[in-house]
Amino acid sequence: MSDTTMKNLIGLSREELAAEMASIGEKPFRAKQLWHWLYNRGETDFAKMTSISKVMQARLAEHYVVRRPLVERELTSVDTTRKWLLKFEDGNEAETVYIPDEDEQRGAVCISSQVGCTLTCKFCHTGTQLLVRNLTSAEIVGQFMLARDSYGEWPTPDDSTRLLSNIVMMGMGEPLYNYENVAKALKIIMDGEGIGISKRRITLSTSGVVPMMAQAGAELGVNLAISLHAVTDDVRSQIMPINKKYPLKELMAACRDYPGASNARRITFEYVMLKGINDSLADARELLRLVKGLPAKFNLIPFNPWPGSEYECSSMKDIRAFSDFIQDNGYSAPIRKSRGSDILAACGQLRSESQRQKCSRLNERLAAGIADEHHPAPAA
């Protein structure tokens, strides 16, 4: 069998890995040993898994591979942000970004959950991509693993000494429209005997898929970020079509019910600053009214333009006034510094360039199970 047709062990749950071991005649407890090699050591070569017998190594090599998504290009920005352009086995592409903190001693890996996105938010480049499919759990976990490969962070370092310390599900795609695979991947990533990233260091960002929020909170317990971006249904529906399906009232109620949110673990409200659309002090006042009683913090994102985008970023003066108003009322509201814009790695700029335009949007979406009445694909 060729390498690409053999089963990849990455992305399987512990139970599934144990079942695979049983299927090749190994004792299920061997899965624990293997898990350690895969996710703590980051080893991809069975022959180097020295605590595993030669016989079992050979058997593993006969049936399986340990594979990351293929890195087609790796780019590092002048500000040290790093981006990987990935190519999956079916030719589809997505992107992963590492954003170091200011002191560059730690930082967040920004992971994609889909190729493209069905949601077509007007200000977002990803939403203009024709081709959409869900990423598998292997492709999601694989993104973090290849970032660790790139920085040589194997075996899993102690939490306090990691460069790749945090994860944000803020890349391409809507994670709650691919919940099953995202949840499976995050459970692998959070496992303490492997990659070992705590749920407190993981933030999942959603455009507001209300019916999935409670389940995500209960099952994963990760930090929640909401792409809010507007304070009235009118404006929000204009720039984010999902608001027609799940309007602000429902979204805010789901935030109030989000398990695990507290003053120590606040919900982040992301707010992209669009000139003349959502950036007045009246908007800021309404924003505070909306989140009243919620453990909230804000992240103001200066709009990042992309070729063909129809908005302008608010002036720095207006963004500062907006931020000051919110902070004067007792909330944290930093202005997000744009990182990696020279390599098109900033928020909302991710989009695979070499997509196959010919592909029928509807067929792709139906096949991936992600077309619905709210996101009808245009006639191909």
Ligand code: SAH
């Ligand atoms: N689909 C999820 C995860 C993507 S997160 C979500 O929307 O929440 C990426 C963040 O960047 C979101 O808050 C998104 O709204 C924001 N964003 C999208 N396009 C942007 C742009 N051009 N400039 C600044 N931020 C943008």
Ligand code: SF4
């Ligand atoms: Fe999709 Fe998020 Fe972009 Fe909207 S902002 S199109 S939900 S990736």
